[in-house]
Amino acid sequence: MSYRLSLLDKSPVAEGMSGAEALQVTLQAAALADRLGYHRYWLAEHHGLPGLASAAPEVMIAQILAVTRRIRVGSGGILLQNYGAWKVAEIFSVLAALYPGRVDLGIGKSPGGLPQVTRALQRELRGGSAAEVGRKLAELSAWLQGAHEGAEILPRPATGPQPFLLGGSLASAEQALALGWAYVHAGHQDGNPELTAKVAALLHHATGEGPVLAVAAFAAPTREEAEARIGGLTFVKVSFADGHSVNLTSEAGAREYARQYGPVDYEISQRTPVIVAGTADDIHDRLSTLSQRYGIRDFVLDQPVAEAQARLNSISLIARPVARAVA
Structure with a gap:
């Protein structure tokens, strides 16, 4: 079974690096992924965490779309409890109007920061609304499709953003099905094969397609170097x-x-995180196994190493065995 490769970028801040420098590395990595044929490039959202510069994925998405030619670009994901559904739909509709057929809207349900930062971020929201994620998802889905409650997003793009729900549970997969959205299963967080199998079976039965599977992966020229890089994580x-x-x-x-x-x-x-590490062939051997076992056609790879050159080298190495992955 062939599969497509995409990347998730949290803009990690390596030792001795500033947040601004981390964002520049993200731009370099996205341009490299575009040249190498990766399918999607997604930006994570985190707030107030010293080791991550991924505070505003919508800004980085716009920048990356402007400096790439082919690759789909999106969020992995916008943390909906922090915002109003209308504004999220509006921002991504504008992006989709500017870059037709290239915009993804991945939605996550966690707050993405320490509690005090979350309180600051949500201070202007109506009391209790942050917890109403189900309502917000329904509203967002409705506004992406057309008018809802007498209001319509304008400009209306000819091709809207493709919506994805990010999660790590059977309940989240069921929620994605109810919305009619694609589902991204966080295999890079739990590494639970039984749960992954249940999620894949549910989606195959309902839609004929498996989830997008998120996997932590890192490649180096030798297996020993890759394992040394991730050792102790x-x-x-x-x-x-x-x-x-x-x-x-x-x-x-x-x-x-x-x-x-x-x-x-x-x-x-x-x-201990579940990380696929080794040479590019090692990575593809494992992805091929997962693809066959769960019927996965799309992987999004989260690289757990912060050092810039190591990340860029890993992106290049994983892309090389193109005969075994349809990018």
């Missing part, structure tokens, strides 16, 4: 008694998140 999951959970890069960060979150019992557990 861990993340920490903090889970609250009210059901809220979030992944962070350190235990200190998890405890600070819990302090800001408020007086709710919580647990912290250290996790």
Whole structure:
């Protein structure tokens, strides 16, 4: 089974690098991906995190669309609880009007920052509206298609943005189906094969297509170099008694998140991310296995290494075995 490759970029800030320099690396990486034949280039959204410069994906999307020729560009994703559905639909409709057939709108449901930053970001929203993600998704879907509640997005692009829902659960996959959207499963976060199989089976049964599968992947000239680059990478999951959970890069960060979150019992557990690492052939061997096992035709690759040249080299290496991946 052939598959297409796309990239997810969080604009990581490597040691000794400024946020502005990290954004320039993102522009370089996107231009490289366009030249090499990747299918999509997506920008993540995070707020107030020192190691990530991905605070405004809609700005970077516009910039990347302007300096590339072919590749689809979008969000991976816009965190809808922080915004009004109308404005998100409006921004991406304008982008789609400027760049027909090249704009993706990926939507995520998490806040994307520490609690105090989230409160600052959501301060002007109507009380309680941030939690009404289901309502916002329905409104966004309606406005992307036409008039809704007497209001219509203008300008109306000839080809609207392609919507995707990002998630990591069976419930999120079902929500995407209800909206009529494509679904992106966060395999790079949980690495849970049983859950991935259930999500893929649900979507194949309902639509005949599997999800877009997000995978953490990093390539180097040798397997040893790739494994050395990712060796020791861990993340920490903090889970609250009210059901809220979030992944962070350190235990200190998890405890600070819990302090800001408020007086709710919580647990912290250290996790090892599931990363496909090795040579380009190693990467494609694993992607081919996943493609066959779950019926996946689209992968979006999240590179877990911040150093700029290593990321650019990985993008180039993974793109080379073109006979085994339809870009």
